[in-house]
Amino acid sequence: MSCxxxxxVSGEIPSKKLYEDDKVLAFYDISPEAPVHFLVIPKEHIKSANEINEENASIISHIFVVINKLVKELNINETGYRIVNNCGKDGGQTVDHMHFHVLGQRDLKWPPG
Structure with missing residues (x-):
């Protein structure tokens, strides 16, 4: 396994876990771009949003339910936050495992870059 x-997910590499259940893992980014910056990933290896299909689509809604829970716990739900999913090389995806960045507690400009 090279991902x-x-x-x-397997525990082979440690992370600062924020949340875990049978479907997803949320952990803090090792190079945060905001005071709050965590990732939510499916435990199942899904390379990118391009691989979402009828069989695995329910994980996306579950990820957003988990994000909603976590932003409330971290008190950024009222002030605002950004959810980012990069897809493919030109989209800025650097790890070939679908993941969602959640950033908050600072003014996030648009366009992002």
Missing amino acids: IFCKI
Whole structure:
């Protein structure tokens, strides 16, 4: 297994876990771009949003339910936050395992870059 996120899910690589259930793992980014910056990933290896299909689509809604829970716990639900999913090389995806960045507690400009 060469996927860094699969290694984090398996516990082979440590992470600062924020949330875990049978479907997803949320952990803090090791190079945060905001005071609050965490990732939510499916435990199942899904390379990118391009691989979402009828069989695995329910994980996306579950990820957003988990994000909603976590932003409330971290008190950024009222002030605002950004959810980012990069897809493919031109989209800025650097790990080939679908993941969602959640950033908050600072003014996030648009366009992002």
